Amino acid sequence: MSTLVTNIGELSTMDPARGSEPVLRDAAVVFEGERIAWIGPAGRAPAADEAVDAGGRAMLPGWVDSHTHLVFAGDRSAEFEARMAGEPYAAGGIAVTTEATRAAGDYDLTRLLLGRQAEAAAGGTTWLETKTGYGLDVEQEARSARIASTVVDDVTFLGAHLVPAGSDPEEYTDLVCGPMLAAVRPYVQWADVFCERGAFTEDQSRRVLTACRDAGLGLRVHGNQLGPGAGVQLAVEFAAASVDHVNYLSADDVGALAGSWAGWDAAAGAGTPGTVATCLPACDLSTRQPLAPGRRLLDAGVEIALASNCNPGTSYTSSMNFCVATAVLQMGLSVPEAVRAATYGGALALRRHIGEDRDGARAVGSLAVGHRADLHLLNAPSAAHLAYRPGMPLTAAVWRAGNKEHGSGYPSTC
Numbered sequence: 244m245s246t247l248v249t250n251i252g253e254l255s256t257m258d259p260a261r262g263s264e265p266v267l268r269d270a271a272v273v274f275e276g277e278r279i280a281w282i283g284p285a286g287r288a289p290a291a292d293e294a295v296d297a298g299g300r301a302m303l304p305g306w307v308d309s310h311t312h313l314v315f316a317g318d319r320s321a322e323f324e325a326r327m328a329g330e331p332y333a334a335g336g337i338a339v340t341t342e343a344t345r346a347a348g349d350y351d352l353t354r355l356l357l358g359r360q361a362e363a364a365a366g367g368t369t370w371l372e373t374k375t376g377y378g379l380d381v382e383q384e385a386r387s388a389r390i391a392s393t394v395v396d397d398v399t400f401l402g403a404h405l406v407p408a409g410s411d412p413e414e415y416t417d418l419v420c421g422p423m424l425a426a427v428r429p430y431v432q433w434a435d436v437f438c439e440r441g442a443f444t445e446d447q448s449r450r451v452l453t454a455c456r457d458a459g460l461g462l463r464v465h466g467n468q469l470g471p472g473a474g475v476q477l478a479v480e481f482a483a484a485s486v487d488h489v490n491y492l493s494a495d496d497v498g499a500l501a502g503s504w505a506g507w508d509a510a511a512g513a514g515t516p517g518t519v520a521t522c523l524p525a526c527d528l529s530t531r532q533p534l535a536p537g538r539r540l541l542d543a544g545v546e547i548a549l550a551s552n553c554n555p556g557t558s559y560t561s562s563m564n565f566c567v568a569t570a571v572l573q574m575g576l577s578v579p580e581a582v583r584a585a586t587y588g589g590a591l592a593l594r595r596h597i598g599e600d601r602d603g604a605r606a607v608g609s610l611a612v613g614h615r616a617d618l619h620l621l622n623a624p625s626a627a628h629l630a631y632r633p634g635m636p637l638t639a640a641v642w643r644a645g646n647k648e649h650g651s652g653y654p655s656t657c
């Protein structure tokens with residue numbers, strides 16, 4: 244079964260192979276099953292089994308949301324309201340969600356996760372990572388990882404999210420590195436550690452990263468979120484795929500991140516990728532932290548990603564449209580830079596930017612022949628409308644691996 248989407252007014256491919264012209268006008272895309280088969284001028288498009296007229300609208304790759312915490316139960320809106328009244332965010336809130344998550348049955352936890360995945364897809368997200376981290380014992384972390392693995396695309400082990408009350412921090416770190424890691428290992432591709440005051444020290448983080456690397460997992464780090472710290476330097480030292488939050492960076496931190504990209508040719512999208520700096524603007528607003536310095540990182544030659552960090556404590560939104568708008572309006576990114584960070588950047592952060600390197604999966608985050616047909620049609624003539632019309636329902640249709648996930652009609656405001 245092949246599908247032709249034609250009359251696309253602006254097609255942002257995010258394909259590095261297109262050099263300085265990654266955006267096509269009056270374009271068309273053909274996909275067969277889950278695979279993109281053809282991209283080019285609408286006037287030269289081949290025939291297909293079915294045709295969709297995009298009506299001059301803009302199309303992008305689906306969002307790649309590389310950082311979420313979606314396996315949870317419970318509500319923390321009271322904590323949010325207290326924060327808006329002046330209370331600072333503290334890592335201890337994780338314990339509140341852990342209690343509610345432990346109390347939820349498998350059915351409810353799965354139902355909640357499916358609902359959140361559907362919300363994300365309706366907003367244009369076609370590749371979704373999520374983390375454990377609200378179980379915090381061997382059985383519960385394994386349960387979260389198992390449930391996540393049935394719903395999302397990449398699963399990250401975050402047993403090192405918070406030391407549970409009453410546990411000795413060193414003994415808990417031993418548990419994370421030993422029995423807990425063994426129990427989650429069948430379900431996860433990645434491991435993460437919250438290296439921050441009130442969570443895990445540099446030494447404990449190092450132990451977690453070492454054990455998880457030795458177990459064959461890819462690495463990511465929550466770092467430099469609430470203040471300066473060792474997270475960024477540790478992430479670079481361990482060649483982590485991503486360090487996330489990055490709100491408080493020294494010149495040395497930026498230099499270390501830039502150095503990690505020395506073997507990467509950004510123009511060609513080739514070479515050895517370094518450590519992506521993943522910025523989480525919705526979280527920064529919700530915690531009233533300074534926005535991550537996305538502009539400074541890009542200017543230093545660091546590849547960045549934008550992600551939602553959807554979680555009940557610091558960022559209860561999976562809207563990547565909102566994150567992109569905020570990055571443009573508040574972080575100094577251009578529209579193409581923000582869209583690239585939320586698509587290709589997220590794919591880089593999950594090492595999904597090229598295909599068939601792991602799991603035989605197709606590349607995501609950019610549109611090119613052979614890549615997965617993850618398409619996001621906007622109800623707008625250009626991607627600029629994402630920031631120009633913030634908060635508006637601009638997602639008109641979404642195809643995930645060639646399947647229509649969202650969008651039964653195309654409202655005509657453009």
Ligand SMILES: N=CN[C@@H](CCC(=O)O)C(=O)O
Nearest residue numbers: 336337437552554555556557
């Ligand atoms: N910073 C650590 N973890 C989450 C927040 C978790 C929570 O407060 O429930 C984050 O990425 O912001």
Ligand SMILES: [Zn+2]
Nearest residue numbers: 310312465552
């Ligand atoms: Zn997080």
